[in-house]
Amino acid sequence: MICKSCKKKINYNLVDLGSSPIANNYINDSSESEKWYPLKVLICKSCWLVQAGHNIHSKLIFNKDYPYFSSVSKSLLNYSKKYVDEVYEKFLKHKKENRVLEIASNDGYLLQFFKSKKNISKILGIEPTSKAAEISRKKKIETLEVFFDSKQAKKIKSKYQKFDLIIANNVLAHIPNINSFVKGIKTILHNKGIATIEFQYVVDLIKKNVFDNIYHEHYFYHSFLAFSKVLKRHKLKSFDIEKVDTQGGSLRVYITHNSNHLFKQTTSLKSIIKNEKKLGVNDLNFYSKFSKQTISKKNEFLSTIIKIKKQNKTIFGYGAAAKGNTMLNFCGIKSDMINYVIDKNEFKQNKYLPGSRIPIVSEKFIKKIKPDFIVIFPWNIAKEISLSLNYIRKWGGKFIIYHPKVKIF
Numbered sequence: 355m356i357c358k359s360c361k362k363k364i365n366y367n368l369v370d371l372g373s374s375p376i377a378n379n380y381i382n383d384s385s386e387s388e389k390w391y392p393l394k395v396l397i398c399k400s401c402w403l404v405q406a407g408h409n410i411h412s413k414l415i416f417n418k419d420y421p422y423f424s425s426v427s428k429s430l431l432n433y434s435k436k437y438v439d440e441v442y443e444k445f446l447k448h449k450k451e452n453r454v455l456e457i458a459s460n461d462g463y464l465l466q467f468f469k470s471k472k473n474i475s476k477i478l479g480i481e482p483t484s485k486a487a488e489i490s491r492k493k494k495i496e497t498l499e500v501f502f503d504s505k506q507a508k509k510i511k512s513k514y515q516k517f518d519l520i521i522a523n524n525v526l527a528h529i530p531n532i533n534s535f536v537k538g539i540k541t542i543l544h545n546k547g548i549a550t551i552e553f554q555y556v557v558d559l560i561k562k563n564v565f566d567n568i569y570h571e572h573y574f575y576h577s578f579l580a581f582s583k584v585l586k587r588h589k590l591k592s593f594d595i596e597k598v599d600t601q602g603g604s605l606r607v608y609i610t611h612n613s614n615h616l617f618k619q620t621t622s623l624k625s626i627i628k629n630e631k632k633l634g635v636n637d638l639n640f641y642s643k644f645s646k647q648t649i650s651k652k653n654e655f656l657s658t659i660i661k662i663k664k665q666n667k668t669i670f671g672y673g674a675a676a677k678g679n680t681m682l683n684f685c686g687i688k689s690d691m692i693n694y695v696i697d698k699n700e701f702k703q704n705k706y707l708p709g710s711r712i713p714i715v716s717e718k719f720i721k722k723i724k725p726d727f728i729v730i731f732p733w734n735i736a737k738e739i740s741l742s743l744n745y746i747r748k749w750g751g752k753f754i755i756y757h758p759k760v761k762i763f
Contacts, residue, residue: 355396355407358573359532359584362400366638367407369565369645370394374683375708376415377569377676378422384711393680395568395575401583402636404556404575406568412501412530415571420483421701422676424463429735431463433600438467445548446519451475455510455517455542457502458482458525462490469494478514480506485701503531507538516542520549524601526581527553527572536588539609546614551607553581557633558603560641564757565648566677566684567602577635578605578626585609593617595626602734602757655756656685659729663691667726669754671695672739674702674714678731681756683709692729694719720746727762729754 357364371393381388394407424430446452452474456465459479468474479497481487490497500506520543529535539549554567556575568575578595585591594608594617605626610617634640662669671678674697682692689712697703702714720728720743728746730736733755740753740763755761 357398357401357403358405358530359403359580360398360401362398364396364398364400364405366397366399368395368397368404368641369568369648371565371568371648371680371684374569374680376410377571377679377708378415378420379417379708380419380421380674380702380705380714381708381711382705384706384713386706388708390709391570393568393570397638397641399638401580402577403580403583404559404577404641406570406573408570409530410570412528412571416483416501416528418484420485421699422460422483423486423489423699423701424460425489426699427735427738429738430600434464435467438464438471441519441550442468442471446471446473449473449518452519453515453517453544454478454519454521455514456480456521456523457539458522458528459490459495459497461486462493462495462497464521464523465490465495466493476514476517478510478517480510502529502538503534504537504541505534507541511542514542516544516547518544518547520547522549523552524554524604526551526576527574530573532574532584533587536584536590540588540590540611543611545611546616547610548617549609551609552598552600552604553607554601555597555603555605556580557630557635560644562602562758563644563647563651564602565644565651566680566757569676569680571676576605577630578607579630579635581607589613592619592623594620595623597626600734651756651760652681652685654760655681656687658754658760658762659685659687659691662727668693668723669727669729670720670723670725671712671729671731672743673697673730673732674699674707675732677733678729679707679709681731682707682712689713693725694723695731696720696728717743724749725751727752727754729756733757 373390375388396407453476455478482501487497487499589612596606
């Protein structure tokens, strides 16, 4: 296989999770056929970019029925509002006018918070999935329904000019042509503008063993050192960086043009670089135990579920999340072990999880059937979910999470 970044040949296998359907391609009928794809992750020893071992076209993954809506999560909304407030105060407040663009703006979950800010002259979202784009437009946010790349960037620049702030949260991993994507940011970023890019941090992926964040729509898992090589290739640079808690551990990178000398490299950025070199992210030894740890966590979770079922207890899941589908299909769990998965997203309800064929239903099924256990698949917001479902304690119900370790509470 050829590296999607530096174009060198790669053959080192980080982990093999077998095969599974595309994680967010929910099915309407339990008898409906599905296509399964290998789910492997490789490491390029030339540029050290960790990447998926498949070449599935993004239009197959992010299709018209793509069901993810960011606004469903209250914690993500709070996080997004805080980001908008901070970036506005730090970079935009004292300028006469600001043009803001978000790539993968989903349902307008973040851009909506810019509408109340002064001196914002333009707000534009880019969202290729039609249902999310439609919801965004209902919030009076202009949204282009396209896949962003260097060609689209030229068209956007021609129609809308350049932007002072470009936001790309949790989308960099979803772009198969990373060079075209970063080149596109270069094209539409104002000479003195900044872009903030958030992506799942490969250091946390490895050290915390959050392998369920591996699914087909994630083409990449970045260290900063690997990502900085992509920036350098397109004459961009990072001047600041923050560690954030999203997706089990992510980086928020602040970038600008090489020619922009308004911003100096921060101590936070220097610290990340120093730490990555110390950890050895550019050395295979850093990644060597990941596969064994993945199998160990799988076996621990699966044995817990089997033990509970032997006691004739009822198990539901909560959250028809992509990470949950990775876990279920890796473990080979079907609807005879976990009977239903609850999800608040009405576009997922009355469908079935890909692979496992577990029915997705509304929350009313919890109160109707009173399950003994609920597995929280979006473990990154387990606190939010367990508080909202705390009423299961009335009949002795308990929750199960599998990260950072398998726990019943």
